[in-house]
Amino acid sequence: xxxxxxxxxxxxxxxxxxxLKAEATALARLNEASSxxxxxxxxxxxxxxxxxxxxxxxxxxxxxxxxxDAQRRVLLIAAQxxxxxxxxxxxxxxxxxxxxxxxxALRSGERIIIEDVEADPPYAPxxxxxxxxxxxxxxxxxxxxxxxxxxxxLSTHFPSVHRxxxxxxxRLDLYARQAADFIERCRTDxxxxxxxxxxxxxxxxxxxxxxTIDHEGRIVEFNAAAERLFGYPRLEAVGRHMADLIIPxxxxxxxxxxxxxxxxxxxxxxLDRRLEMTALRRDGTKFPVELSVTxxxxxxxxFFTGYVRxxxxxxxAEDQQTLFINExxxxxxxxxxxxxxxxxxxxxxxxxxxAFNAAFxxxxxxxxxxxxxxxxxxxxxASLSDIVSAAxxxxxxxxxxxxxxxxxxxxxxxxNIAVTLTLVLHELATNAAKHGALTTPSGRISVExxxxxxxxxxxxxxxxxxxxxxxxxxxxPKKRGYGSRLIAASAxxxxxxxxxxxxxxxxxxxxxxxxxxxxxxxxR
Amino acid sequence: MTGLAGLRVFVVExxxxxxxxxxxxxxxxxxxxxxxxxxxxxxxxxxHQLTFDIAVLDINLGGKRVDPVxxxxxARGLQVLFVTGYGRESAPPxxxxxxLEKPYExxxxxxxxxxxxxxxxx
Numbered sequence: 001x002x003x004x005x006x007x008x009x010x011x012x013x014x015x016x017x018x019x020l021k022a023e024a025t026a027l028a029r030l031n032e033a034s035s036x037x038x039x040x041x042x043x044x045x046x047x048x049x050x051x052x053x054x055x056x057x058x059x060x061x062x063x064x065x066x067x068x069d070a071q072r073r074v075l076l077i078a079a080q081x082x083x084x085x086x087x088x089x090x091x092x093x094x095x096x097x098x099x100x101x102x103x104x105a106l107r108s109g110e111r112i113i114i115e116d117v118e119a120d121p122p123y124a125p126x127x128x129x130x131x132x133x134x135x136x137x138x139x140x141x142x143x144x145x146x147x148x149x150x151x152x153x154l155s156t157h158f159p160s161v162h163r164x165x166x167x168x169x170x171r172l173d174l175y176a177r178q179a180a181d182f183i184e185r186c187r188t189d190x191x192x193x194x195x196x197x198x199x200x201x202x203x204x205x206x207x208x209x210x211x212t213i214d215h216e217g218r219i220v221e222f223n224a225a226a227e228r229l230f231g232y233p234r235l236e237a238v239g240r241h242m243a244d245l246i247i248p249x250x251x252x253x254x255x256x257x258x259x260x261x262x263x264x265x266x267x268x269x270x271l272d273r274r275l276e277m278t279a280l281r282r283d284g285t286k287f288p289v290e291l292s293v294t295x296x297x298x299x300x301x302x303f304f305t306g307y308v309r310x311x312x313x314x315x316x317a318e319d320q321q322t323l324f325i326n327e328x329x330x331x332x333x334x335x336x337x338x339x340x341x342x343x344x345x346x347x348x349x350x351x352x353x354x355a356f357n358a359a360f361x362x363x364x365x366x367x368x369x370x371x372x373x374x375x376x377x378x379x380x381x382a383s384l385s386d387i388v389s390a391a392x393x394x395x396x397x398x399x400x401x402x403x404x405x406x407x408x409x410x411x412x413x414x415x416n417i418a419v420t421l422t423l424v425l426h427e428l429a430t431n432a433a434k435h436g437a438l439t440t441p442s443g444r445i446s447v448e449x450x451x452x453x454x455x456x457x458x459x460x461x462x463x464x465x466x467x468x469x470x471x472x473x474x475x476x477p478k479k480r481g482y483g484s485r486l487i488a489a490s491a492x493x494x495x496x497x498x499x500x501x502x503x504x505x506x507x508x509x510x511x512x513x514x515x516x517x518x519x520x521x522x523x524r
Numbered sequence: 525m526t527g528l529a530g531l532r533v534f535v536v537e538x539x540x541x542x543x544x545x546x547x548x549x550x551x552x553x554x555x556x557x558x559x560x561x562x563x564x565x566x567x568x569x570x571x572h573q574l575t576f577d578i579a580v581l582d583i584n585l586g587g588k589r590v591d592p593v594x595x596x597x598x599a600r601g602l603q604v605l606f607v608t609g610y611g612r613e614s615a616p617p618x619x620x621x622x623x624l625e626k627p628y629e630x631x632x633x634x635x636x637x638x639x640x641x642x643x644x645x646x
Contacts, residue, residue, distance in 0.1 A: 334626065336626065337626040341542045341546075345545055416539070486544060489543055492560070492562040
């Protein structure tokens with residue numbers, strides 16, 4: 001009898017040892033599973049690991065982990081062991097409406113244990129699938145986030161009627177906690193990765209160069225646009241001093257002083273506004289940029305991010321605009337000077353107001369026609385035949401069409417020469433209408449020109465000939481009129497020779513002028 | 525009676541029409557136009573060859589600046605009067621004297637010529 005208690009004690013001791021051993025094994029297994037979990041990146045892999053550990057812990061045959069789709073409030077299988085397609089199809093989505101173990105657990109937020117599915121009335125609709133899958137008992141434990149948010153379900157299935165003991169259930173709670181933590185960690189990681197991917201996409205997709213430097217001026221960020229802009233690959237730029245890379249040498253000291261001054265005093269002249277400055281490419285070329293710099297603080301340390309835009313095109317457009325405005329101003333002034341000169345000259349010739357008005361208006365109209373021609377060609381020049389036609393237009397009405405003969409090759413004339421030629425031709429035609437061929441019905445004027453463009457060994461010249469015929473007998477004028485003075489005065493501007501001959505049968509004027517090499521033949 | 529009578533003037537102006545008017549104005553002021561040029565090349569040649577007291581120079585000759593001509597004239601110890609349609613600021617740096625802005629009338633020309641000659645003699 002004495003020994004009996006001893007045997008009992010021994011037995012109790014052995015049982016307690018076995019329990020301790022089992023406890024130690026379960027904790028070791030949990031520890032092993034969770035340390036493996038921390039190394040795992042994919043949710044599925046981690047859940048597989050936790051499921052395997054749980055099945056082993058509870059001595060179950062099969063099991064699954066479901067993840068809650070928070071929007072649709074349904075559980076979706078994320079990991080499973082021991083099930084066939086039929087079961088997986090059947091339980092593909094489980095809602096709070098369902099009376100399956102996991103459905104009930106989702107509804108109540110608490111663990112559901114069904115010791116015997118055959119004896120559980122609400123489980124009736126699932127019995128056939130349970131039989132086919134080969135389980136008789138099931139437990140579903142909710143996976144809950146640290147803040148109480150439901151995340152999913154950890155279920156295990158047993159081949160025969162079964163209820164896990166309290167100790168197993170306590171351990172199961174530890175496993176469920178691990179699994180829930182793992183799901184949360186994966187979600188946070190995923191969010192971080194997504195956020196980083198979005199940030200990177202924004203930075204890399206930007207058309208502006210984005211460069212971040214640390215407080216020492218070293219590059220820590222250099223986006224794709226910056227690579228294109230400056231010609232340095234990111235890997236080569238990161239870690240180097242920005243000043244040495246993209247700031248022209250004469251501005252480097254200023255940059256370094258500015259950075260030091262800011263760090264010492266917090267005063268900065270460059271932060272948070274748009275600046276225009278010169279930047280340096282890898283190949284040594286400089287280009288204008290628009291730059292804005294912002295300060296960011298990460299972990300107490302200041303960083304500076306610069307947004308850089310190449311404004312070469314804009315600068316060019318601005319320069320061009322300035323040039324255009326200056327040129328326009330010059331042209332207006334020049335035209336006013338020409339008009340003033342025409343007025344003064346006309347007044348000398350015809351002081352009588354009515355005659356003055358007629359002659360002045362006609363000259364002004366000729367000038368206006370020359371301008372119209374040139375404007376049409378964007379002041380690049382005008383074709384000689386257009387110039388001749390424009391100058392003679394008022395003198396060849398319908399009745400006079402056949403009196404004029406205009407003939408020559410296509411030639412492009414520079415704007416200033418075009419204006420002079422128009423006015424010279426206007427004077428010749430005015431004289432012809434007053435004293436020459438245009439005073440009689442039988443009178444004829446021919447304006448013809450030839451050129452030596454492209455002829456080897458010859459400077460490119462054009463020779464224009466004005467010839468009047470069939471008019472009254474011509475007598476040389478006693479006093480040189482404005483027309484012939486203007487022709488003579490034009491010679492030097494035209495860079496050629498001019499001559500006016502008062503032949504009895506009609507006035508003949510010839511102009512020979514060189515063409516600048518670039519002009520060539522007009523395409524029009 | 526203008527105080528400019530007999531002054532020998534060399535005219536450099538690329539617009540023949542404006543050049544003619546300028547020559548007539550100078551004639552009205554009893555000046556003597558000894559030569560006229562419209563292009564940089566001919567102006568440069570005449571700047572060395574002609575005998576004159578003052579040159580009236582249009583700053584822009586068909587898109588080219590008249591500076592080489594002005595330099596040649598200043599080097600000869602002769603005076604220049606710049607004329608421009610671009611505004612005073614377009615004048616070359618050695619244009620210490622007056623700059624005549626286009627369009628101008630005979631009184632303005634007379635004043636500018638007198639001023640240029642005074643500046644020269646000071």
